[in-house]
Amino acid sequence: xxxxxxxxxxxxxxxxxxxxxxxxxxxxxxxxxxxxxxxxxxxxxxxxxxxxxxxxxxxxxxxxxxxxxxxxxxxxxxxxxxxxxxxxxxxxxxxxxxxxxxxxxxxxxxxxxxxxxxxxxxxxxxxxxxxxxxxxxxxxxxxxxxxxxxxxxxxxxxxxxxxxxxxxxxxxxxxxxxxxxxxxxxxxxxxxxxxxxxxxxxxxxxxxxxxxxxxxxxxxxxxxxxxxxxxxxxxxxxxxxxxxxxxxxxxxxxxxxxxxxxxxxxxxxxxxxxxxxxxxxxxxxxxxxxxxxxxxxxxxxxxxxxxxxxxxxxxxxxxxxxxxxxxxxxxxxxxxxxxxxxxxxxxxxxxxxxxxxxxxxxxxxxxxxxxxxxxxxxxxxxxxxxxxxxxxxxxxxxxxxxx
Amino acid sequence: xxxxxxxxxxxxxxxxxxxxxxxxxxxxxxxxxxxxxxxxxxxxxxxxxxxxxxxxxxxxxxxxxxxxxxxxxxxxxxxxxxxxxxxxxxxxxxxxxxxxxxxxxxxxxxxxxxxxxxxxxxxxxxxxxxxxxxxxxxxxxxxxxxxxxxxxxxxxxxxxxxxxxxxxxxxxxxxxxxxxxxxxxxxxxxxxxxxxxxxxxxxxxxxxxxxxxxxxxxxxxxxxxxxxxxxxxxxxxxxxxxxxxxxxxxxxxxxxxxxxxxxxxxxxxxxxxxxxxxxxxxxxxxxxxxxxxxxxxxxxxxxxxxxxxxxxxxxxxxxxxxxxxxxxxxxxxxxxxxxxxxxxxxxxxxxxxxxxxxxxxxxxxxxxxxxxxxxxxxxxxxxxxxxxxxxxxxxxxxxxxxx
Numbered sequence: 015x016x017x018x019x020x021x022x023x024x025x026x027x028x029x030x031x032x033x034x035x036x037x038x039x040x041x042x043x044x045x046x047x048x049x050x051x052x053x054x055x056x057x058x059x060x061x062x063x064x065x066x067x068x069x070x071x072x073x074x075x076x077x078x079x080x081x082x083x084x085x086x087x088x089x090x091x092x093x094x095x096x097x098x099x100x101x102x103x104x105x106x107x108x109x110x111x112x113x114x115x116x117x118x119x120x121x122x123x124x125x126x127x128x129x130x131x132x133x134x135x136x137x138x139x140x141x142x143x144x145x146x147x148x149x150x151x152x153x154x155x156x157x158x159x160x161x162x163x164x165x166x167x168x169x170x171x172x173x174x175x176x177x178x179x180x181x182x183x184x185x186x187x188x189x190x191x192x193x194x195x196x197x198x199x200x201x202x203x204x205x206x207x208x209x210x211x212x213x214x215x216x217x218x219x220x221x222x223x224x225x226x227x228x229x230x231x232x233x234x235x236x237x238x239x240x241x242x243x244x245x246x247x248x249x250x251x252x253x254x255x256x257x258x259x260x261x262x263x264x265x266x267x268x269x270x271x272x273x274x275x276x277x278x279x280x281x282x283x284x285x286x287x288x289x290x291x292x293x294x295x296x297x298x299x300x301x302x303x304x305x306x307x308x309x310x311x312x313x314x315x316x317x318x319x320x321x322x323x324x325x326x327x328x329x330x331x332x333x334x335x336x337x338x339x340x341x342x343x344x345x346x347x348x349x350x351x352x353x354x355x356x357x358x359x360x361x362x363x364x365x366x367x368x369x370x371x372x373x374x375x376x377x378x379x380x381x382x383x384x385x386x387x388x389x390x391x392x393x394x395x396x397x398x399x400x401x402x403x404x405x406x407x408x409x410x411x412x413x414x415x416x417x
Numbered sequence: 418x419x420x421x422x423x424x425x426x427x428x429x430x431x432x433x434x435x436x437x438x439x440x441x442x443x444x445x446x447x448x449x450x451x452x453x454x455x456x457x458x459x460x461x462x463x464x465x466x467x468x469x470x471x472x473x474x475x476x477x478x479x480x481x482x483x484x485x486x487x488x489x490x491x492x493x494x495x496x497x498x499x500x501x502x503x504x505x506x507x508x509x510x511x512x513x514x515x516x517x518x519x520x521x522x523x524x525x526x527x528x529x530x531x532x533x534x535x536x537x538x539x540x541x542x543x544x545x546x547x548x549x550x551x552x553x554x555x556x557x558x559x560x561x562x563x564x565x566x567x568x569x570x571x572x573x574x575x576x577x578x579x580x581x582x583x584x585x586x587x588x589x590x591x592x593x594x595x596x597x598x599x600x601x602x603x604x605x606x607x608x609x610x611x612x613x614x615x616x617x618x619x620x621x622x623x624x625x626x627x628x629x630x631x632x633x634x635x636x637x638x639x640x641x642x643x644x645x646x647x648x649x650x651x652x653x654x655x656x657x658x659x660x661x662x663x664x665x666x667x668x669x670x671x672x673x674x675x676x677x678x679x680x681x682x683x684x685x686x687x688x689x690x691x692x693x694x695x696x697x698x699x700x701x702x703x704x705x706x707x708x709x710x711x712x713x714x715x716x717x718x719x720x721x722x723x724x725x726x727x728x729x730x731x732x733x734x735x736x737x738x739x740x741x742x743x744x745x746x747x748x749x750x751x752x753x754x755x756x757x758x759x760x761x762x763x764x765x766x767x768x769x770x771x772x773x774x775x776x777x778x779x780x781x782x783x784x785x786x787x788x789x790x791x792x793x794x795x796x797x798x799x800x801x802x803x804x805x806x807x808x809x810x811x812x813x814x815x816x817x818x819x820x
Contacts, residue, residue, distance in 0.1 A: 031474055065494065069501055071434055076501040083512045084497035087490040091468065094487035098472055098479040109486045113516065114561055158517055 017182035018140065019044075022054040022150065022172035026189045027246035028092045029059035037187075037246060038099035041145065045105050050140055052179065054150045054172040055096060057088025062151075078123035082152075082162045086112070089149035089168075097147045106144040110135070112152035113160065117171065119153035125164035126153055128171070131178040148175065166227020173230050177237035184239050186226060187246035192253035193218065193225055195414040196270040201406045203415040207269070209254040214268045214357050215241075217391045221271035221355035231255065266362030267412040270354060270405055273306075274398055277326040277349035278383055280311065280318035281333065290336075291317060297332050306353070307386040307393060316344075318384055320395055323349045351383060352401040355393040356408065367392050374411055380404050420585035421543065422447075425457040425553065425575035429592045430649035431495045432462035440590075440649060441502035444548065448508050453543050455582065457553045457575040458499060460491025465554075481526035485555075485565045489515070492552035492571075500550045509547040513538070515555035516563065520574065522556035528567035529556055531574070534581040551578065569630020576633050580640035587642050589629060590649035595656035596621065596628055598817040599673040604809045606818040610672070612657040617671040617760050618644075620794045624674035624758035634658065669765030670815040673757060673808055676709075677801055680729040680752035681786055683714065683721035684736065693739075694720060700735050709756070710789040710796060719747075721787055723798055726752045754786060755804040758796040759811065770795050777814055783807050 021041070028034050044051060056062075065085045069076045093109035100107035116132035139146045150168025153161045163170050169186055176184035190198075191206055193215065198204040210218070212235040219228040225243055234241045234255070244252035281294065294317075298305060308319040321329060326349055333345055356367060364387040371394055372382050380403065384395040396404055409415060424444070431437050447454060459465075468488045472479045479487075496512035503510035519535035542549045553571025556564045566573055572589055579587035593601075594609055596618065601607040613621070615638040622631040628646055637644045637658070647655035684697065697720075701708060711722040724732060729752055736748055759770060767790040774797055775785050783806065787798040799807055812818060 031471075034475065068434075068494070068498060072437065072498055072501045073505040077504045080497045080500045080504065080510075080512055083500070083514075084494060087493040087497075090490040090493065091471070091487060094483045094490075095471060095475055097483045097486070098475045101480050101483065102476040107483075109483055111486075111563075160514075 016048065016050045018050045018052060018179050020052045020054060020172050020176040020179065020181045020184045021187060022168055022185065023056065023187045023246055024168065024189070025056045025059035025061070027187050028055055028096060033246075034092075034095055034099050038096060038103055040246075041100060042103035042105050045145060051145050052136060052140070052175060052181070053096065053145065053147045054168060054175060055089060055092045055147065056150050056168040057085075058092050061088040061091065079159055082123045083160050086149070086152040086160050086162055089151055093147045093149050100145060100147070106142070107147050108139055108144050109147045109149075111149050112171070113154040113158070115146075115148055115175070117153035117174070119155055119161045119163065121155040121157070121159070121161065123159075123161055126155070126161035128153060128163065128174045131174050133178045136175070136179060164229065166230045169227055169230035170233055173234045173237065173239050173241070176234075176239045181239070183242050184234065185242045185244055185252075187244050188225055189245065189247060190225060190243075191245040191248055191250050192243050193223065193255075194269070196405055196409055197223075197272060200272065200402050201409050203406070203409060205415060207253050208251070209256055210268060211359065212255055212257060213390060214359060215255045217355075217357045218269050218271045221357065221391060221393065222273035222353070223269070223271045226255075264416070265412040265414075266358050267356050267367070267414065268359055269357050269414065270409055270412075271357060272355070272401060272405060273353040274350070274401065275323045276306070276320050276351040276353050276395060276398075277323040277347060278318060278320050278351055278395060279326070279329060279333075279345065279347045280314075280316045282314060282316040282344040282346075293336060294333065297336055298329065301328060301332055303329055303332075307384060307395065309384055309386055320351070320353065320384065323351075348383065350398040351395050352398040353393050353395050354401070354404055354408065355391050356412065357391045360390055364389070364392050370411070371408060374407060375404055378403065378407065419451065419453045421453045421455060421582050423455045423457060423575050423579040423582065423584045423587045424590060425571055425588065426459065426590045426649055427571065427592070428459045428462035428464070430590050431458055431499060436649075437495075437498055437502050441499060441506055443649075444503060445506035445508050448548060454548050455539060455543070455578060455584070456499065456548065456550045457571060457578060458492060458495045458550065459553050459571040460488075461495050464491040464494070482562055485526045486563050489552070489555040489563050489565055492554055496550045496552050503548060503550070509545070510550050511542055511547050512550045512552075514552050515574070516557040516561070518549075518551055518578070520556035520577070522558055522564045522566065524558040524560070524562070524564065526562075526564055529558070529564035531556060531566065531577045534577050536581045539578070539582060567632065569633045572630055572633035573636055576637045576640065576642050576644070579637075579642045584642070586645050587637065588645045588647055588655075589633075590647050591628055592648065592650060593628060593646075594648040594651055594653050595646050596626065596658075597672070599808055599812050600626075600675060603675065603805050604812045606809070606812060608818060610656050611654070612659055613671060614762065615658055615660060616793060617762060618658045620758075620760045621672050621674045624760065624794060624796065625676035625756070626672070626674045667819070668815040668817075669761050670759050670770065670817065671762055672760050672817065673812055673815075674760060675758070675804060675808060676756040677753070677804065678726045679709070679723050679754040679756050679798060679801075680726040680750060681721060681723050681754055681798060682729070682732060682736075682748065682750045683717075683719045685717060685719040685747040685749075697736065697739060700739055701732065704731060704735055706732055706735075710787060710798065712787055712789055723754070723756065723787065726754075751786065753801040754798050755801040756796050756798050757804070757807055757811065758794050759815065760794045763793055767792070767795050773814070774811065777810060778807055781806065781810065
């Protein structure tokens with residue numbers, strides 16, 4: 015049987031009539047060359063936000079079920095337009111909603127998880143030589159309500175469909191030519207990677223690389239789906255995310271991911287007060303604040319954690335309230351900070367990497383506010399103003415410009 | 418059991434956030450007064466045309482299935498927004514697509530007919546005290562494809578749902594306060610009717626009254642659904658369309674409907690050539706030209722018919738081609754014309770009405786180009802420039818300003 019390719023196009027790839035026509039050209043070409051394709055589309059760029067804004071105009075706290083009904087109209091438009099463009103090229107294209115493909119999810123409106131995908135209709139259409147054009151980001155729960163997936167939703171739809179169809183590859187078409195050693199907007203020396211392991215890709219995504227959402231990478235790994243990130247604007251073989259560890263030269267560092275707009279909170283004295291610590295994190299969890307790096311600073315007997323800058327005020331208020339009940343020592347905060355994460359193949363010794371990074375940054379008078387390591391990555395938190403300088407020097411120091 | 422009211426709101430009634438909020442206010446008020454309501458909504462004004470224009474931008478001859486997938490996104494947005502507005506008012510509103518209510522249609526994409534409606538979910542929601550907010554104009558065929566209904570589609574959805582739920586009334590909310598004796602823009606003396614029979618309403622709609630589509634009136638009559646036309650902008654009891662004949666005073670004429678932009682074609686000599694006549698109408702039918710009034714002019718041995726002015730060129734070309742095969746006599750055409758139709762309660766003697774109308778118009782030098790009667794209506798075709806003058810004098814002559 016001819017291999018099946020699932021191809022996902024994001025919002026910018028279908029954001030204008032010109033883009034839709036260009037994608038249709040490419041799909042029609044592959045179709046007439048005999049490729050079996052299944053498309054998964056996002057809404058046209060800006061459309062989902064436009065719909066959310068309409069809802070917010072009526073009620074900023076609109077019911078999640080109704081928001082999902084509303085925003086799922088976005089993909090409905092893009093799949094219909096793409097099918098029309100394909101039909102004009104003689105391709106038997108068939109637009110399909112999440113409910114029609116029976117993308118069954120749980121009932122967590124707004125951040126639903128896919129439980130199963132029905133392949134019956136898709137296989138039938140493929141056997142008829144048709145190209146299914148599926149609305150990403152949406153599904154249907156057991157009661158038949160429309161649901162939408164969490165962030166990275168359309169990628170996850172594509173991965174789930176590729177898994178169900180046992181596709182040869184799930185191709186994620188974006189506005190970049192692949193996965194880079196770091197953000198090319200920060201360092202023009204950033205190199206496109208031909209391939210990367212799932213583990214490293216997952217960590218790059220978690221640490222801020224925007225090309226793929228970590229959930230879709232995790233989902234692909236779980237189901238054994240080979241992913242490829244490609245440009246929908248330029249030709250090229252993109253970056254293959256694969257199970258066998260690609261060969262990496264030199265330092266053992268694969269890439270540098272960055273996250274801007276971070277805040278740092280440190281609470282002194284907490285190390286000796288385990289109950290206060292528990293109470294603090296319970297309060298943060300109750301308020302749905304996502305903390306990122308959490309570090310015990312033994313010397314200062316303090317606990318420090320990072321979080322999105324936007325959540326800082328909320329957290330300081332929470333800590334104030336907590337202090338009324340339990341005496342909390344000195345609370346400090348800083349922002350705007352940036353997190354710079356070096357992701358390894360798993361071969362690098364992170365203690366050594368840490369020493370080198372600290373030395374390198376401090377030699378340039380960039381203070382490392384916080385350092386955190388895992389088996390596969392090392393993150394440092396620095397002032398955001400130093401971000402570009404730090405990334406460029408680390409990129410060069412770890413030979414990433416020579417990948 | 419409390420009576421059920423099905424309330425349909427058209428595009429202008431949900432065309433802005435302000436209008437949505439105003440409708441939600443009225444629905445919430447009735448809800449908390451204990452009324453059992455089911456809403457049927459159109460897309461926001463202009464939205465369906467915007468979506469069709471997007472498709473035309475890619476392919477003016479887009480596949481009908483894909484067009485239906487595309488434009489049905491319009492109602493999806495309006496039902497979600499309305500449900501959000503209702504939820505904010507404490508009403509348990511539930512937006513529902515045609516597919517979720519199982520509005521089953523045939524597979525005539527773009528002009529599908531409703532075959533059945535499933536009341537299970539709707540009755541369950543009503544029993545829970547919820548307000549179902551249903552997308553009009555759309556359904557689903559046996560294969561699960563999204564379909565859209567023909568013109569007047571949302572009205573027909575409302576009628577079909579009212580029939581299935583055995584609702585007390587199907588209320589059609591529009592931008593006018595009810596059905597008028599004639600278009601108030603033409604004659605400010607036009608009177609709102611408190612009630613009208615199905616027969617007269619159907620004929621008024623067929624002859625150009627835009628407040629209801631004739632198909633939805635016919636559908637309501639067939640299923641025994643009592644219709645009421647109301648304003649969504651002003652309070653009032655609107656116009657009831659009912660089965661028992663309302664009392665009408667005087668002339669037996671209920672109202673005057675008008676259609677502008679008509680063309681008239683007369684073909685001389687056809688009366689003696691039955692085969693040529695058959696060939697002509699066959700050709701028109703093949704070209705999907707809708708002819709309206711067709712009259713034999715015995716004196717001139719001619720056949721005359723009216724049609725939309727826009728189709729005139731096409732028809733003249735068709736007749737030219739036909740003339741190559743069969744000798745057709747003198748072909749004449751005129752435009753722009755208007756059709757003025759007097760609709761009766763069935764009690765008026767149309768021959769007498771005809772004589773009076775002709776006399777009245779000719780006394781004012783308005784030439785009647787064509788006159789056609791049925792049991793319930795009389796239509797005259799005149800130059801469009803005379804329209805206002807003719808309607809005003811007929812409206813007065815038949816005492817419609819005193820209804």
